[in-house]
Amino acid sequence: MRATAVPLAALALALLLTSCSDGDGGDGGGEKQSEGATAACAIGDVGVEVGPANNAPAPGDTGNVPVTLTNNTADCTLDGLPSVTLQAEGTSAEVPPDAAATGEKRTLAEGGTVSFTITYVRGEGEGSLTAQTAEFALPGADTTESFPWSYGDVALKDGKPEASVSGFQQGD
Template sequence: MRAIPLTVTALAAALALTACGSGGGSGTNSKNGSACEIGTVSVQVGSASVAPATGDTGEVPVSITNQSAPCTLDGFPGVTLKAGGASVTVATQSGAKTGKLKLAKGDSATFSVSYVRGKDGDKASFAATSMTVSLPGGDATQSFPWKYGAVAGKGSAEKVDATVSTFQQAGD
């Protein structure tokens, strides 16, 4: 009868150890220092190729530079567009595949947000005023102004005609 309490105790200990250091979110475990996190990287929105008129496509580049210990981007960036109290999550590019991208201190990566310009004031367009960026494996976000006009909806403003690309190594 003594084997059951030891087995239960061992199982409980194994589960407790597994739970330690859980970083939450998806992707690489952030608590052991391997996932790139907002706060240890700089995030900048570059000069956009703005869609000039309704129906045109624009592209907003985002760059990430590691400011700390080596880290890994393992997954897709998260992008949410916001307008007032409403928000919509931008989908990843259809067919895009991601892999692990390791960044040493000073290394950079980029991704882009492609969007179709919507008609200002149209119910089927999302009048975004800001864009929030998150990295895989972490919960922190950073917000940037959206100065590129309304984003076309796919049937309604709740699903925007915009996509996020995968991370690409920048520089060398």
């Protein structure tokens, strides 16, 4: 008889504790997601458009490649900077952020757009990277998206690409 009384008492206590509320619709304990908090943007949830580019026509000239992202799902958050890597046959080179780039947190509404720009100096022959693809990731994401690099060789300075990536710019 006593063996069934303890489990029933424990069950009653558990039910009592889980029915407690802090008055704001919460569960009375644990961490709560703040109101209006959104998930991080993921590459699989955004449309990607590369270009049109402002190609660097000759070695030493500067070119710009814009990448526009359109959110195809519910609101999401970008908290940081995009990361970009140029891929060449047998090697890869990370593109550093532009000195003025800020990784401010922003919400990207459903259907909204943001863009970032890869700025590069055209190279030629030795002392340049013959990039074949560019690969990028969104802040905090493990997945990447790549696109063909058809904008010419990228100059190298101290073994690193003479290139930079901007922060996100909100679209219209």
